[in-house]
Amino acid sequence: xxxxxxxxxxxxxxxxxxxxxxxxxxxxxxxxxxxxxxxxxxxxxxxxxxxxxxxxxxxxxxxxxxxxxxxxxxxxxxxxxxxxxxxxxxxxxxxxxxxxxxxxxxxxxxxxxxxxxxxxxxxxxxxxxxxxxxxxxxxxxxxxxxxxxxxxxxxxxxxxxxxxxxxxxxxxxxxxxxxxxxxxxxxxxxxxxxxxxxxxxxxxxxxxxxxxxxxxxxxxxxxxxxxxxxxxxxxxxxxx
Numbered sequence: 693x694x695x696x697x698x699x700x701x702x703x704x705x706x707x708x709x710x711x712x713x714x715x716x717x718x719x720x721x722x723x724x725x726x727x728x729x730x731x732x733x734x735x736x737x738x739x740x741x742x743x744x745x746x747x748x749x750x751x752x753x754x755x756x757x758x759x760x761x762x763x764x765x766x767x768x769x770x771x772x773x774x775x776x777x778x779x780x781x782x783x784x785x786x787x788x789x790x791x792x793x794x795x796x797x798x799x800x801x802x803x804x805x806x807x808x809x810x811x812x813x814x815x816x817x818x819x820x821x822x823x824x825x826x827x828x829x830x831x832x833x834x835x836x837x838x839x840x841x842x843x844x845x846x847x848x849x850x851x852x853x854x855x856x857x858x859x860x861x862x863x864x865x866x867x868x869x870x871x872x873x874x875x876x877x878x879x880x881x882x883x884x885x886x887x888x889x890x891x892x893x894x895x896x897x898x899x900x901x902x903x904x905x906x907x908x909x910x911x912x913x914x915x916x917x918x919x920x921x922x923x924x925x926x927x928x929x930x931x932x
Contacts, residue, residue: 701739702732702737702739703739706726706731706732707739708747708748709749710748710749710750716754716761717758719748719750719755720762722748723738723768724767727780734780735781736779736780737778737780738768738777766781766782766783767780767781767783768780803884803887804884804926806877806880807888808926809877810858810881810884811922814858814918814922815918815922817865817867817870818911818914818915818918819911819915820866820870821865821914822909822910824865825864825906825907826864829863829864832860833857833861833906834903836856836860836899837899837900837903840854840857840896840899849896851882851885855882855885858874887928888925895924898920901917902914902917902918902921
């Protein structure tokens with residue numbers, strides 16, 4: 693049964709007329725700015741098409757083109773039916789990650805540069821991981837280590853398994869922003885790992901040693917292990 697609670701609606705008054713020429717792009721920019729500023733929070737239903745067209749002084753065709761662009765970017769969701777409309781939503785990390793991957797791949801960035809960015813993010817998170825990791829976090833990280841060791845023995849280890857460990861490790865910081873950032877650069881990280889031909893037995897052992905240090909709340913040791921671990925990737929892709 694559908695919920696009887698209606699989504700909050702956005703006031704027509706916050707939308708402004710847009711100049712002709714690049715009207716669709718201007719609509720996208722205006723609504724994106726309203727979402728980013730919090731004026732249009734997640735869950736808000738945009739006014740009806742007719743009302744938006746009148747307020748922004750555009751045709752229905754132009755408005756629909758802009759709404760489709762916003763939907764593709766993950767900022768709104770268009771629902772059909774009696775209770776449908778355009779609703780503000782939050783892009784998931786997969787969608788954001790694809791956009792970032794496209795940006796990275798067209799910017800000429802190297803595996804070495806991506807790895808340096810990883811170092812800044814992951815090493816900067818170690819202190820928080822050691823302070824905040826729960827027993828559930830540690831248990832799940834150790835399960836990933838066990839799975840990796842088994843995969844190494846069977847010859848089925850993949851860089852996706854290494855990435856999963858590093859993602860789960862930063863998530864143990866219990867800072868959602870850090871987990872989102874790491875999740876959004878998944879493809880770029882995998883690219884750098886593949887360029888380094890990771891991971892060997894040493895890498896899997898370093899993962900377990902890192903978890904053990906976190907379990908002891910030894911941030912200095914955990915950081916030393918992770919720094920050495922990531923430095924091997926830097927060395928492997930140097931000059932890439």
